[in-house]
Amino acid sequence: MSFVIVINTCPDQKSARTIAENxxxxxxxxxxxxxxxxxxxxxxxxxIETETEHLLLIKTREDHYxxxxxxxxxxHPYELPEIIAVxxxxxxxxxxxxxxxxxxx
Numbered sequence: 837m838s839f840v841i842v843i844n845t846c847p848d849q850k851s852a853r854t855i856a857e858n859x860x861x862x863x864x865x866x867x868x869x870x871x872x873x874x875x876x877x878x879x880x881x882x883x884i885e886t887e888t889e890h891l892l893l894i895k896t897r898e899d900h901y902x903x904x905x906x907x908x909x910x911x912h913p914y915e916l917p918e919i920i921a922v923x924x925x926x927x928x929x930x931x932x933x934x935x936x937x938x939x940x941x
Contacts, residue, residue, distance in 0.1 A: 838898035839935055840921040844908055845876060845889040852890040855911050859894060864904050866938035869893040897939050898923070 846852035856868035871891040905919050
């Protein structure tokens with residue numbers, strides 16, 4: 837069984853919590869960490885933007901990525917939200933077992 841961390845940024849605490857709670861409630865993620873507000877600098881429509889954003893670290897199974905992406909797209913206020921997955925290549929067996937038990941099979 838393969839796991840990933842899906843990375844997503846939100847413009848505010850409210851949208852971050854909504855996405856996190858919906859993913860965990862639907863058993864699509866075992867855990868979502870909402871990191872404190874940080875500054876993102878990026879190019880959008882040809883212009884350099886600087887915004888405060890909250891970072892979500894979403895722990896899920898690789899085969900659930902498309903469902904996680906769909907839910908984020910549905911709930912996210914951005915026109916083009918950041919949604920990327922990074923494979924978990926190793927981890928403690930106990931933690932990975934906990935992930936497996938808390939995500940839909």
